[in-house]
Amino acid sequence: MSEVLEREGVEERAESIRMIRESAAGIAPRGGDRKRIRALRFKEPGFDPAVLRQMGEQGWIGLRVPESRGGAGLGMSEFCALAEEMGAALAPEPLIPAALSAALLAAPGAASGAEGPLDALLGGDQLVLTAWQEAAGMLEASGTADAARVFIPQAGGAQAFLVPVREGGRLSLRLQPREGADLTLEKTQDGAFYGTLRPAGGEVIAEDVGGALELALDEAALATAACLLGVMDQAFALTLDYLRTRQQFGKPIGSFQALQHRAADLKVQLALSRASVEAAAALLDGGADRAARRAAVSRAKARASDAAMLVTRQAIQLHGGIGYTDEADIGLYLRKTMVLANQFGPSALHRRRFAAEAREDEA
Template sequence: MSATLQDERDEAIRMIRDSAVGIAPRAGDRKRIRALRFKSPGFDPAVWRQMGEQGWIGLRVPEEQGGAGLGMGAFCALAEELGAALAPEPLVPGALAARLLAAAGASAPLEALVSGEALVLAAWQERANSFEVPGTPDAPRLFLPMADGARSFLVPVRAGDGFSLRLQPAEGADLALEPTQDGGSYGTLRPAGGEEVGTVSAAQMEAALEEAALGTAAMLLGVMDQAFAMTLDYLRTRQQFGKPIGSFQALQHRAADLKVQIALSRASVEAAAAICDRGGDREDAPAAQRRAAIARAKARAADAALLVTRQAIQLHGGIGYTDEADIGLYMRRAMVLANQFGSAGLHRRRFAAAQPEVEA
């Protein structure tokens, strides 16, 4: 990447981070997050519209189709900020649907989605902990985040080597909801027809899912980074034996270990985003390289976020285990995000398949 292009990429990432401050500040008041927990639809439709107005939902959609046309570096930066702020609005699932609608050329539902007027969710998953899309016409579609707030569902159905995309209205749909640890919900949809809005290839489907997995890894990075920042602040202010507990060497060692985990996760996410932005489908960056980089980032972020948030609660002491303590909100979010778009174990297997050992 030339110096000029790198400067432009860095500036886009900086602007995206700055834009997040007005809607989802990292250290903002978490009263909004608590007020939305375990209530329908689990997020604020007004904030979703604001995200559309900011161009966030269509960040990865080409400009000629009404999107921002920015790269994965910018998208991951935004996802990290939203993860740090615990924003419950389903940006990554919405962006996945936007990518598929754009690839299919479905302009009307795409416009409603990227503007924030409606939430469209891609109903692709047919079994737990899977990254495959069988596209079975009548199979239940699982783990639809914040499905109670969706206007419609985008159901991929296998058609030859690709997929037919069917848009099924949420009104009247056979939808069952289950609460999640962080106060949101997952939906299980039983497909029932729907209007065909276009087709996508298997490669387009995989690329869209990989971007969603990387965006989720970036959200986990934001969750653990902010949880760690809150923990450091607590260690500096909590007094014991007349001095801050952060001065105790044993706690300093634990904090240093967590900082290393966050740094490694950040390096993995940023490296994967850079590979995507260089063009992961070109000869200079084969698809296997992109697949391996994203799998590594998601596996590392999932494991590290659970480790960091659990340790953060322990470092807060007894108060960290109460629901009133904000630090617990971060562990709950990490528990939900860790398995979205594939668990750490699944992505380790994907990494091994994409990067087989080479005998000397």
């Protein structure tokens, strides 16, 4: 009986993931409208608020939020599938950072002041971003009260910020409106913007979010690994298509054995990355303990970051000289990878964390 129930559960999850991928195709089709991506590059806020609102209406921002708080209550396997599609589409909308904020606003212990921002965020009507990072190469919130918060994705489109501040040995959460905030923006490689925010007061909406923020950052790191998987998967698909159609010496260049070997190596990297991401998502959905969760997330993020850099760089080389021009779409995938690879921890950080957290049978 238990085996039947387990099989039904697996089939139900597979169907849920399939439906999520299909719904993603309606808003951000895999390898779809790259003209839209080019039109938004380096133009504030760097994304389309109308598309973000559609994502909210589809329930994507609240995919991980419990149903009792207005979300969909789905698992990391579903969220990673969605993030992969967003990566393949090069979608600039800050879905993962928005989902991180939704997790904090819906966390147990959040005050009534969090309800309004949560509802507006889940519906995509307002963008609330979490300003947690104080320096490069980290995945923990120090919570220094007067320290600038850096690398806030797409901060120019936010209406408010969540600022974790350490008080009395705990991380409280403050809601700081965008209006009047000391915020500066800097362009990123992929045409988006990072923000630097200097905290200035704000309403305390949660007294202790340390545990919730740690979990939310891990989930954001894993979702970013899935996003990188989508980016490299689509870059690889475009490259294979180019190898099949580009003619040299009267035959497709994909028939040359040397290029076939390079393509095979890239496919292996893709397969290993997918296995790591899916295994980590399943582990989190199964309620893994803290050490196992951190090890699995770090293994997936380190592998996806390194593999995506390799795949997208090789994809440009396999396109030949045209691949190095800005007009070639394949370059958009490398630019996106260069940004995502360092979001929520670079591969070096995650390799160190995996070494520290992994059990001997995993190392």
